[in-house]
Amino acid sequence: MPAxxxxxxxxxxxxxxxxxxxxxxxxxxxxxxxxxxxxxxxxVLALVARAVPGAGLGLERRGEFVCAELSSDASFGPAGFGLRLTASSCALAGGL
Incomplete structure (x- = not known):
């Protein structure tokens, strides 16, 4: 049962x-x-904070793209077992 x-x-x-x-x-x-x-x-930071409180944000230009990289500590169990989640995405600069 414990298993x-x-x-x-x-x-x-x-x-x-x-x-x-x-x-x-x-x-x-x-x-x-x-x-x-x-x-x-x-x-942009307020947008991220509203969606994922406590997430870190990094913005970077790569040619004609703007890329955002987010990272956040996992909230699984006690202290998240030291897991860190990351995600990144790029968009065309000057786009609508």
């Missing part, structure tokens, strides 16, 4: 991590599009 609870807890934790990763990926795409439109850094 069943352990497996169930790990499965639920994996689903939770997957949800966090999806939110981080969506926020990276939103941040890249906003930065590509020319929004200022504070607005």
């Amino acid at each position: 069943l609870f352990l497996v169930l807890a790990l499965c639920l934790g994996a689903v939770s991590l997957l949800g966090q990763q999806l939110r981080l990926s969506d926020a990276a795409a939103d941040a890249a599009r906003a930065a590509g439109r020319g929004d200022d850094g504070a607005r």
